[in-house]
Amino acid sequence: ATGRRISAYLGVDPTADSLHIGHLIPIFGLLRLQEQGGRPVALVGGGTGMIGDPSGRSSERNLLDVATLEHNVTAIRGQLERFLDFSAGPAQAVMANNYDWLGSISLIDYLRDVGKHFTVPYMLAKDSVQTRLERGLSFTEFSYMTLQAFDFLTLYREHGVEMQMGGADQWGNITAGLELIRRTSGGE
Numbered sequence: 001a002t003g004r005r006i007s008a009y010l011g012v013d014p015t016a017d018s019l020h021i022g023h024l025i026p027i028f029g030l031l032r033l034q035e036q037g038g039r040p041v042a043l044v045g046g047g048t049g050m051i052g053d054p055s056g057r058s059s060e061r062n063l064l065d066v067a068t069l070e071h072n073v074t075a076i077r078g079q080l081e082r083f084l085d086f087s088a089g090p091a092q093a094v095m096a097n098n099y100d101w102l103g104s105i106s107l108i109d110y111l112r113d114v115g116k117h118f119t120v121p122y123m124l125a126k127d128s129v130q131t132r133l134e135r136g137l138s139f140t141e142f143s144y145m146t147l148q149a150f151d152f153l154t155l156y157r158e159h160g161v162e163m164q165m166g167g168a169d170q171w172g173n174i175t176a177g178l179e180l181i182r183r184t185s186g187g188e
Contacts, residue, residue, distance in 0.1 A: 005090065008033050008163035009041035009155050011098075011148065013049040014072035015064065019079050026165045031083050034091050041094045041159055042080050044073045047102030048147050051140050073097060094159060098151050114150050117183045118176065126172030145173045152177025156187060 010026045012019065019027070030040035046069050064072075077095055084093035123129055123145060129137065152174070155161035164174045181187045 005037050005039065006033075006163060007039040007041055007155075007159055007161045008165055009043050009096075009152075009159075009161050010165045011043040011045055011048075011151060012076065013045040014069050014076055015049055017072045017075035019076060022167065026167070027080070027083050029165045030093070034084060034093060037091050039091055039094065039159070040084055041096060041155055041161055042077075042084065043096050043098060043151060043155065044076055045151075046070070046073055046097040046099030048098055048144065048151070050099075051144060051147070069099075096155065096159070098147075098154075101154050102147065102150070110150075113184075114146055114153075114180065117180055118146055118149075122179075123176075126176070128169060128172045145176045146180075148173040149176040149180040153180050153184060156181050156185065162188075 008030065010023075010030055012023060030042065034040045049064060049069050049072075050066075051063070080093070080095065085091070086093045086095070123142065124133070126145060128145065129142065132141065148170075152161070152164055164170075164177060166174055178188075
């Protein structure tokens with residue numbers, strides 16, 4: 001609306017070697033952004049895919065090994081190339097894999113640089129946590145929102161990403177990312 005070029009991202013966990021119909025509308029959001037000169041970033045969760053997002057789920061996801069995740073990431077890129085233009089240019093689509101930063105950060109650095117910005121009451125107030133809390137929620141699943149928030153911060157810093165697209169089940173994770181960007185970088 002301002003005429004200024006922005007970057008936005010959509011994250012998908014490579015839990016299968018194919019995207020599903022639920023990804024179509026957000027992918028169209030990235031496509032429309034690119035058509036208007038914005039830069040789409042497709043994030044595959046090679047790191048978070050090893051953990052599993054509790055959003056919209058009634059049980060913990062199966063944990064996948066690295067070889068399976070790498071296969072799924074390659075297959076998903078092929079599907080995204082049908083919609084997004086990855087050729088060189090100002091609106092070139094980017095595909096990122098959060099394993100690149102999550103796989104190398106130490107636990108101490110993560111807790112010090114990311115975890116300290118989230119209180120337990122803040123996290124407990126999120127719908128994605130509340131709906132699973134009664135049925136049982138592992139620490140791994142509980143901490144997922146901080147990982148997705150760290151993804152947003154990393155993409156904000158490395159690619160100038162200002163917007164995240166996702167379903168209603170991702171709202172708490174998206175706002176956690178906005179909060180982390182505000183607290184660590186002063187960004188909006």
